[in-house]
Amino acid sequence: MSGDELHTLSIHAARRLLDSRELSAQELTEACLARIDHVESRVSALLTVCAETALAQAAAADRALSSAQAAPMTGIPFIAKDLLCTRGIPTTCGSRILEGFVPPYDATVIERLLDQHAVLLGKANMDEFAMGSSTEHSAYFPTHNPWNLDCVPGGSSGGSAAALAAGEALFTLGSDTGGSIRQPAGFCGVVGLKPTYGRVSRYGLVAFASSLDQIGPFARDVEDCALVMNAIAGQCARDATSAPLAVPDFTACLTNDVRGLRIGVPKEYFIEGMQPEVRHSVEEAIATLERMGASVRRDLSLPSTKYALAAYYIIAPSEASANLARYDGVKYGFARRLATAEESISATRGAGFGQEVKRRIMLGTYALSAGYYDAYYLKAQKVRYLISDEFQKAFKECDVLAMPTSPTVAFPLGSKLNDPMQMYLSDVFTLPVNIAGIPALSLPCGFVGGLPVGLQLMADRFREDLLLKVGHAYEQSTEWHLQRPKM
């Protein structure tokens, strides 16, 4: 393989070449850094590139490889969403209020990957504090979709999705609170997984909505996704919400056999207003799985689905209003100093936060305030129970649910900025998953006008194995995941 193509390797292919010493970690890292140089001016996926530290990490990886001390992620270059704390490396969360902030610690997922001598190439752009669906709410600049530079990559992990699609790393990490991994994965034609709530430690993930946030991988194929999950999943003493459950080998379920697997297709995810070609691609994908031996039922109904948007836009901003109270210009970040502490804090937050963040802090503050808490937050939590319960019942009769990741393909930059509700509606198929805490996967299943379409699969809590099994089997019969944008 020529040096020009090394950045397109899957993790599993790179692993073989690194272990046999046909390829060095240094060569692979240099290839990715060269790729970043080549495409970044067009994609703008990254806020920070850490070339120096990356090359030092690659050298350490090569030493581990020569002394037969390699681990599954040794020498594999990756990029992390700028919402993840990386020691010694600036972490902005896409916001001006954290401009210049350098975390004194690594997030658990970063630590686990670096312990295996993976190589961190840089930090990816994102909607500010993960609030958005297009990465246009980054305080720094928008990211462009590698498949069509006039279109958004999705959000809030748009930088992570675009970076992978553009070939800047072998995998990337994002976070998903209402769809922020899956929707950009769908828009950028890559695989994206939101694990079960509690499957992956949130220590070091800057908190947006603590009962909804999860870290997850973007990868070129499902096998790579499973390899990253093996490295990052598992209980962590520093995250009290992480599940005390053993981590299986996520590659063990990749049997390419879906015979007898029960797929449910809920009616509520095939609605008026969605792009007909998207519906067609997804229905084709489901038909492919049926031909492979899965049984499909299309009479499933999840009536609470339409309430998930409202429940989410009460719960998430409420939790965010509490989590973002810490940004006050006292301990870190941007600070504006006036005569009193209160004026200073107010001015700091007023100048440091963008419009979408302010909007959501206001919504959340209102929903939690005296006189409104019962009507809004408490009500939304009860609706949450109904939504979770409905999924539980569905999973007694189905192994996975299948539907589109989004109602449309990637939209043009600037087209949804005037109407916040319009932007919120693009997450209508992904939100219910976070509300219920269940895992979900997006994988490429077609194109419309050159833009990727995402197929979304959902499974019961801690059944990532079913998602990976079905996704991997689908990939063996199709080639969508092998397509690359021309860059």
Next chain:
Amino acid sequence: MVLSNEEVRHIAWLARLGVTDAEVERFREELSVILDHFQSLEELDTRDVPGAPHASLLHNVLRDDVPTASLSSDAVLANAPDTQDSCFRVPPILE
């Protein structure tokens, strides 16, 4: 659901969020539209629904009360805009 400018300013004050007059007006309109959408939740009968259990289904996750290593003060203060004698320094809180 129509909010008044006064209500918007009150919410901003609760959140210690400095807002300009133009922002107050814009938020008033945008939040009113968003809050209208929440009315749909009233359609659901939730009288017999318990509140949702914690998202993780865990509770009271405790460890032994044994001191463990944490960040050094230097590391903690390194990002602060203003420090003095290993403290964060702020403008006056009280008159």
